[in-house]
Amino acid sequence: MKKKINLRLVVIAILAILTTMIGITVVYYGLFKKQIRHDLSVSAKLLKDTKYFESVNIDTDDIDLSTDINELRVTWVAADGTVLYDNDAGAENLGNHGDRPEIKEAFETGIGETVRQSDTMKKNTFYYATLLDNGTVLRVATDAESMWAVSTTTVPLILIIILVIIAICIALSHMLTKQLISPIEEMAENIEDVSTGTPYKELKPFVDTIRKQHADILSAAKARQDFTANVSHELKTPLTAISGYAELLENGMVGKEQEKHFYQEIRKNSDRLLALISDIIRLSELDRSEKQPKYESIDLYDVAEECMDNLSVSAERRKVNIKLTGEHCNIHGNSDMIRELIENLAQNAIRYNNPGGHVTIMVLNRERPTLLVKDDGIGIPVSEQDRVFERFYRVDKSRSKATGGTGLGLAIVKHIVELHDAQISLDSAVGVGTTMKVEF
Numbered sequence: 414m415k416k417k418i419n420l421r422l423v424v425i426a427i428l429a430i431l432t433t434m435i436g437i438t439v440v441y442y443g444l445f446k447k448q449i450r451h452d453l454s455v456s457a458k459l460l461k462d463t464k465y466f467e468s469v470n471i472d473t474d475d476i477d478l479s480t481d482i483n484e485l486r487v488t489w490v491a492a493d494g495t496v497l498y499d500n501d502a503g504a505e506n507l508g509n510h511g512d513r514p515e516i517k518e519a520f521e522t523g524i525g526e527t528v529r530q531s532d533t534m535k536k537n538t539f540y541y542a543t544l545l546d547n548g549t550v551l552r553v554a555t556d557a558e559s560m561w562a563v564s565t566t567t568v569p570l571i572l573i574i575i576l577v578i579i580a581i582c583i584a585l586s587h588m589l590t591k592q593l594i595s596p597i598e599e600m601a602e603n604i605e606d607v608s609t610g611t612p613y614k615e616l617k618p619f620v621d622t623i624r625k626q627h628a629d630i631l632s633a634a635k636a637r638q639d640f641t642a643n644v645s646h647e648l649k650t651p652l653t654a655i656s657g658y659a660e661l662l663e664n665g666m667v668g669k670e671q672e673k674h675f676y677q678e679i680r681k682n683s684d685r686l687l688a689l690i691s692d693i694i695r696l697s698e699l700d701r702s703e704k705q706p707k708y709e710s711i712d713l714y715d716v717a718e719e720c721m722d723n724l725s726v727s728a729e730r731r732k733v734n735i736k737l738t739g740e741h742c743n744i745h746g747n748s749d750m751i752r753e754l755i756e757n758l759a760q761n762a763i764r765y766n767n768p769g770g771h772v773t774i775m776v777l778n779r780e781r782p783t784l785l786v787k788d789d790g791i792g793i794p795v796s797e798q799d800r801v802f803e804r805f806y807r808v809d810k811s812r813s814k815a816t817g818g819t820g821l822g823l824a825i826v827k828h829i830v831e832l833h834d835a836q837i838s839l840d841s842a843v844g845v846g847t848t849m850k851v852e853f
Contacts, residue, residue: 422586453541486554651682706747720755732768739776757822758786766790789846
C-alpha cells in the first residue's frame with residue numbers, strides 16, 4: 414500500500430508539472446505574440462508619423478534604416494506591389510509584394526498583419542503593414558522564436574524541476590503514508606479494544622464491521638471450545654458408568670439379584686449416549702448448513718397434530734395430558750425441521766412437568782403464523798431464562814438426566830428458528846409453567 418501511494422504521488426506530481434508547464438508556455442507565448450504585434454504597430458506608426466515615406470519621388474538611396482532600427486525589417490511597397498525600399502535586401506532583388514496577405518489587407522482595410530513560419534520551424538516572422546496617405550504601404554517585420562523552439566529550450570529546466578519534485582514527493586510521500594497508515598496499523602493491533610477510536614470517519618463502518626466479525630469469531634471460538642469441553646464431559650459420564658458396570662459384571666462381583674439392575678443401567682446409559690451423539694450430529698449438521706434445506710408451503714397445524722400423536726405415548730407414561738388447539742395456517746419452511754422443532758418443545762414441556770400436568774400446543778393464524786407450546790410444569794427462574802438456549806444447559810439437571818434429556822434440544826430449536834427467519838420467546842414462572850412462542 415505504501416509503495417502504491419508513493420508511486421501515485423510521484424506520477425501525479427509529474428503530470429501536474431507537465432500540465433502546468435504546457436499551460437504556462439501556451440499562455441505566455443500568446444502574450445508574447447500579442448506584445449510583438451503591439452510593438453510592430455507602434456514602430457509602424459512612428460515611421461508613418463515621420464512622413465519619411467510620404468513622397469514617392471524620394472531617393473531610396475538616401476534611406477538607410479539598417480543600423481538605426483535593430484532587428485526590425487522595414488519594407489516600402491508601391492500601390493502596384495513593387496518594392497520601393499527594403500532595409501534588409503535590395504529592392505531590385507525582391508519580387509512584387511502585391512500578393513502578400515498583409516500587403517493586400519493593408520491596401521483593402523488600411524492595416525494588415527500576419528505571421529509566417531520558417532521552414533526550420535524554429536522561427537516565426539511577424540508582419541505588420543499600414544497604408545500611407547500617398548497610397549503606398551509601409552510594412553515592418555521582426556523574427557521571434559516559435560513556440561516549439563521556446564518549449565525545447567525549456568526542456569532541460571523542466572527535467573531538472575521534475576527530478577527535484579520527484580525527490581521532494583518521495584520524501585513527502587514517505588512521511589505522509591507513515592502518518593496515514595500508522596493510525597490504521599495501531600488500530601489493527603488493538604482491534605479488540607473498542608475504546609480505541611477510528612482514525613478516519615470514512616473507515617468507521619468498515620472498522621465496526623471488522624470488530625463485529627472479530628467479536629463473533631472470538632465468541633464462536635469460545636462457544637466451540639466450551640462445546641467441546643461439555644461434549645467431553647457429557648460423553649464421559651455415561652461411558653464411565655457403562656465401563657464401571659461392565660467391569661463389575663466381568664469380574665463376577667455382582668450377585669444374581671443385582672445383575673438385572675446393572676444390565677438396565679448399562680442399557681440406560683447406552684441410550685443416553687446414543688441420544689447425545691444423535692443430538693451432537695444434528696447440531697453439527699445445522700451449524701454447517703452448507704446445503705440449503707428444501708423449503709415448501711406446509712400446514713403448521715397438520716405438522717403439530719402429527720407431533721402430538723407421536724408424543725402421546727411419552728405423555729401418557731409421565732401422566733401428562735397433551736392436546737392441540739388452533740387453526741390451519743401455512744408457512745414456508747422445511748417440514749422435517751418444523752416437526753423436530755415442535756417435538757423438542759413439546760418433549761421439554763412433558764419432561765419438565767408434574768404428574769397430572771397439562772401441555773397445550775396451539776397454532777394461531779395471526780398477522781404472523783404463531784406456534785405456542787404451553788405447560789403448567791416446574792417453570793424456569795427469571796435468572797435462568799436467558800441461558801435456556803445454550804448447549805448442554807439444564808434448568809433441573811437431575812430431572813433432565815433422569816428423563817433422558819441431553820441439554821441440546823432447545824439449542825437445536827434455536828438453530829431451526831434462525832434458519833426459518835422466525836423469532837422465539839418464552840414466558841415462564843417457577844411453579845406456574847412455561848409458554849414457548851415461535852412467530853414465523
